[in-house]
Amino acid sequence: MSEPHDHRHGRDDEDSVSYYRTMEIAVRSLLIEKGIFSAQDVRRTVEAMDGRNYSRGARVVAHAWQDGAYRARLLANGTAAVEELGMQVGPLKLVVVENTPAVHNVVVCTLCSCYPRMLLGLPPDWYKSREYRSRVVREPRAVLADFGTALPADVTIRVHDSTADMRYMVLPMRPPASAGESAAQLERRISRDALVGTAVIDR
Amino acid sequence: MSGSAGMPGMYGTDPEGAAFLPAHFSPGDRVRVRAAIPPGHVRTPWYCRGRSGVVERLCGAFANPEELAYGRPGLPAQPLYRVRFQARELWPDYRENAADVVEIEIYQHWLETAPEDRP
Amino acid sequence: MTMRSNHDMGGLAAGRLTPREHEYEPWEKRVDALMMLLSSKQRQLLTVDELRRNIEALGADAYDRMTYYERWMHAIGQTLIQRGVINIDELGRRMEEVRAAGGPDAAVNQ
Structure with missing residues (x-):
């Protein structure tokens, strides 16, 4: 071997x-x-x-927060919906997974470092680390705590292991305080880690 | 090398003419990952082998990475599924929320009908 | 002996996570660019699965010791040799030339 x-x-x-x-x-x-x-x-x-960084992902999310029909298309076919905004996704398929009050999504690649580069740019070191890759499928809350992220105990965590041809981005919940904000204002609220699922947008 | 989604029961070719295998499973089917240990490059994580879950969706058909890894075309393309596993199925001693799940992309040749669902 | 490969680490015990960022060095970005160019649809001179296979073949010690883009560069070189795109003699000679010219620090990188 x-x-x-x-x-x-x-x-x-x-x-x-x-x-x-x-x-x-x-x-x-x-x-x-x-x-x-x-x-x-x-x-x-x-x-x-x-030139590619998570501002691309933030743009997609802000658009989905403002336009319910777009949000539905994004969840049904991430690749097509991102291309609608004039961004190229490349050969891999994008799957967007939605956080709700009951479900929180987290993305990992336990086998290597698959990451939605087309929307987030190159991955940070921690995403490729042994600690993250080993532990997040087995003790996601403990790993989120290492980021200072805490979830209510009754929230279900859905961990997505990117093992093959899909790439995953999280659609975070829109913060209630953001009502009426412009797309640019909404984009500024969005962090890269919220799009991977290791952070939440709480204010 | 991505194929168009193979609908269950169909055999065909994608828009570029590449052959793909028919999809045997549908969303909601209970499946088990084969507990195999092939001696080479595979994309099926160790921790889900031999474990049962539910097909969440068919992702399409994609060239087989176990062939691509050795410089071959990997055709016909293999149907690829996202399979949802209860965390407790993967980790019997799981200590966090019992409702938590892990979803993994798995190629069809690694899947079989879950034993409890066999006729 | 376990047949579980070192890269296949989901669920194993590991330490506390420090959310480190990474400032990519120019040579690391060029390695990434090599991979993208070689695997592009018009060239198809390597696949990501060949890259992964060659990384996995490093074995556990080297995998853990080498940095991410060291592993990638190793695997890109191996795949190109296996495919016959380059051979080891010309690669070895060219690396000697780079060293003779003062090594990577002296090279004018683009």
Whole structure:
């Protein structure tokens, strides 16, 4: 199954990160030479990555809070509803899961680090950590407590393990105090962690 | 490589011509995850193997990751389901709310009809 | 012996979680970009499942010791070699050239 692997890579004084940084430069230059992509392709891909963050997810949620018909479409087909707003989702399917007074949703990938990047950007370290991946399927309230998040005891927790081709985003409950607010005001209330389910929006 | 949703009983091809297998299960069906230990890359978490749950939805049909992992096309595509497990089914000593659930995406070839539902 | 793979950790005991963020380094973003470009629909030179298989093949010690993008870079290199997109000789030589030119710190990265 696993091949013997010598971790004294490269030169004796080369540490692991230098080794893989060197490999990245070497692989990238070889692939550019072979015409597989250009240096500009790499730059543009990184720029696109930098331009994606959870404000995209917040925009979707604020829209759903303001428009009940849109909310229904979002829950029925997340991918199509996000594309309605002019955002591209890519090859993976988006599933939006709705928090209610009775149900709270939390997203994880226990096998690696699957994350709704198309709406939230790159994942934070904790999402990829052993602590989060191991524990949240078995003791979700204890993990939420590590974030300072507490739920009423009678709320059912639904943990979503992103093991395959779906990506999950949480639709948080709209705070009652937000009545009448504009989309921009609503978006400012939304945190990234609320869209993963490790936080709630309580005011 | 995503396929269009295979409706139960149908066999077909997706809009790009890729074959997919018919879906054997429907939302609400009780299923059990096979307690298998294949020697290679799989996307079925250890903690749900041998456990029973309920099909929450059919997600569509997708190329089999156990084939894709070895550079093969993974077709015909496998129906993929979200299966809902009671936390207590997964963890008999579960200490939080007994109504809590975990939902996991599982490919059809890992699922069988739950034993208590067999004729 | 257990057949449970190290990456398959759902439900195992683990310590308290510290909600750490991560400031992605430029080289890490480029590794991510390599993955996206190579797996894109028009190129299809690797799949995420090949990447995962090669990460899982690292074994438990290396998996736990290496950082996230070190594991990715390892797996991208392995997959490209397995696919015949590059070979180990040209990759090894090119890495030597990078070192001879002063290593990754000296390289003008874009």
